[in-house]
Amino acid sequence: MTELELRDLRKTYRSRGRPSVDAVRGLDLALRSGELLGLLGPSGCGKSTTLRMIAGLETVTGGDILVGGASVIERPAQRRNIGVAFENYALYPPLTVAENLAFGLKARKRSARGDVSRKVAEIAERVDLTALLDARPAGLSSGQKQRVSLARALIREPDVLLLDEPLSHLDAAQRDTTRRELKRIQKDLGHTTILVTHDQEEALSLADRIVVMKDGVIQQLGTPYEIYDSPANLFVADFVGEPAISLLPGVATDDGHARLSDAARIALPMPVAAGREVVVGIRPEDLRLTSDDGIAARVTAHEPLLESGIATLALDGVDTPLVVLTEPEVRLAHDEHVRVAADVRLTHVFDAETGDSLR
Numbered sequence: 068m069t070e071l072e073l074r075d076l077r078k079t080y081r082s083r084g085r086p087s088v089d090a091v092r093g094l095d096l097a098l099r100s101g102e103l104l105g106l107l108g109p110s111g112c113g114k115s116t117t118l119r120m121i122a123g124l125e126t127v128t129g130g131d132i133l134v135g136g137a138s139v140i141e142r143p144a145q146r147r148n149i150g151v152a153f154e155n156y157a158l159y160p161p162l163t164v165a166e167n168l169a170f171g172l173k174a175r176k177r178s179a180r181g182d183v184s185r186k187v188a189e190i191a192e193r194v195d196l197t198a199l200l201d202a203r204p205a206g207l208s209s210g211q212k213q214r215v216s217l218a219r220a221l222i223r224e225p226d227v228l229l230l231d232e233p234l235s236h237l238d239a240a241q242r243d244t245t246r247r248e249l250k251r252i253q254k255d256l257g258h259t260t261i262l263v264t265h266d267q268e269e270a271l272s273l274a275d276r277i278v279v280m281k282d283g284v285i286q287q288l289g290t291p292y293e294i295y296d297s298p299a300n301l302f303v304a305d306f307v308g309e310p311a312i313s314l315l316p317g318v319a320t321d322d323g324h325a326r327l328s329d330a331a332r333i334a335l336p337m338p339v340a341a342g343r344e345v346v347v348g349i350r351p352e353d354l355r356l357t358s359d360d361g362i363a364a365r366v367t368a369h370e371p372l373l374e375s376g377i378a379t380l381a382l383d384g385v386d387t388p389l390v391v392l393t394e395p396e397v398r399l400a401h402d403e404h405v406r407v408a409a410d411v412r413l414t415h416v417f418d419a420e421t422g423d424s425l426r
C-alpha cells in the first residue's frame with residue numbers, strides 16, 4: 068500500500084511588491100508503507116516548504132497530498148495525523164520531558180490520564196528517555212532534546228512521520244549514535260517517514276530512497292547506491308559525494324577517449340560521437356596513482372589523513388583540478404610529478420550542454 072503520495076505538488080510564494088517565488092514546482096512522489104525517504108538538496112531548494120505543506124502548516128498552490136489513498140489538503144494540520152519533529156525542537160521550557168510528551172497527546176484528543184501516562188512511559192522506553200522524564204529541556208543535551216522532539220511526534224501514533232534536519236544541532240559523536248538510534252526506532256515502529264536534510268551523509272546512511280531536489284524540482288529519485296553510483300546529471304554528481312567528484316570538460320574523440328587538453332586524454336566508458344562536448348566525472352576513490360600508465364599530473368596539495376589522504380592534482384592544460392584519494396602511507400610533495408589512472412568502468416560522462424548523464 069502506498070502510504071504517502073504527492074501529486075504535482077506546487078507552491079508559489081506571492082508577496083506584494085516582490086517577485087513571486089516558485090518554491091516547489093510539480094513534485095510527484097509515492098512513498099511505500101514504512102519507507103524512509105530522504106529529501107536532500109541545498110538551502111532554498113524547497114525542502115522545508117514541501118514538509119510544511121505535507122504537515123498542513125503551509126497552503127498548497129497546486130496538486131494533491133494523499134495519505135493512505137485519501138487526499139488531506141483540505142484538512143487542517145491537527146486533523147492530518149502527521150507527526151513532525153522540528154530541527155529547533157520546539158519544546159516547552161517550563162514543562163518536564165514527561166509533560167512535553169503528554170502535551171503532544173492531549174493537544175490532539177482528550178485522553179484518560181492513565182492512558183496518557185502509560186503512553187508517555189512506553190514511548191520514553193522506546194527512545195531511551197525513561198531516566199529523563201522529570202528533567203526540563205534546559206537541562207538536556209542537544210541529542211536528548213532531539214529524542215524528546217522525536218518522541219513527541221511519535222506519541223500520537225502518526226500515519227506519517229516528518230523529520231526536519233534531525234541531526235543538524237548535534238556534534239559528530241552524538242550524530243553517529245543518534246543516527247543509529249533513529250534508524251532503529253523508525254524500522255521498529257515502521258512509520259512512513261520523510262527526512263529533510265541538506266547533509267548528504269545523513270541521507271545516504273538513513274534513507275531507503277533519496278530524492279535530490281534543486282530549485283523546487285526533483286533531480287533524481289533512487290536508492291543511496293543509485294544516487295551515488297549513477298548520478299542522473301551534473302548537479303546530483305556534484306552535490307553527493309565527499310570529497311566531491313572531479314568534473315572535467317572535454318571533447319569526445321573517434322578512438323573512444325575524451326580529450327581534456329592537448330596533453331591529457333582519458334578513456335570513455337561508452338561510445339560517444341566524436342566531437343561531442345562532454346564532462347567527465349571521476350570520484351576521488353576511483354582514481355589511483357600509478358608508476359607507469361595513466362596521465363601525467365602535478366601535485367598541488369596533499370592532505371595525508373588517518374584513513375586515506377586527499378591529493379589535488381593539476382593536469383597539463385586542464386583548468387579543473389583532479390582530486391584523488393591516496394593510501395594512508397603515501398606522502399606527496401608540492402609540485403611533485405605523478406601519474407594517475409582512472410577506473411574506466413566507474414567514470415561518469417555527462418552531456419556538457421544539458422548536464423544529463425550519457426550512460
Ligand SMILES: Nc1ncnc2c1ncn2[C@@H]1O[C@H](COP(=O)(O)OP(=O)(O)OP(=O)(O)O)[C@@H](O)[C@H]1O
Pocket residue numbers: 080081082088089090108109110111112113114115116117265
Ligand atoms: N514565507 C515565504 N515567503 C516567500 N518566500 C519563501 C517563504 N518561505 C520560503 N521561501 C522561498 O522559497 C524557496 C524555498 O525555500 P525552503 O525554505 O522551502 O527551502 P529549503 O530547501 O528548506 O532551504 P533551507 O535548507 O535553507 O531551509 C526559497 O527561495 C525561499 O527563499
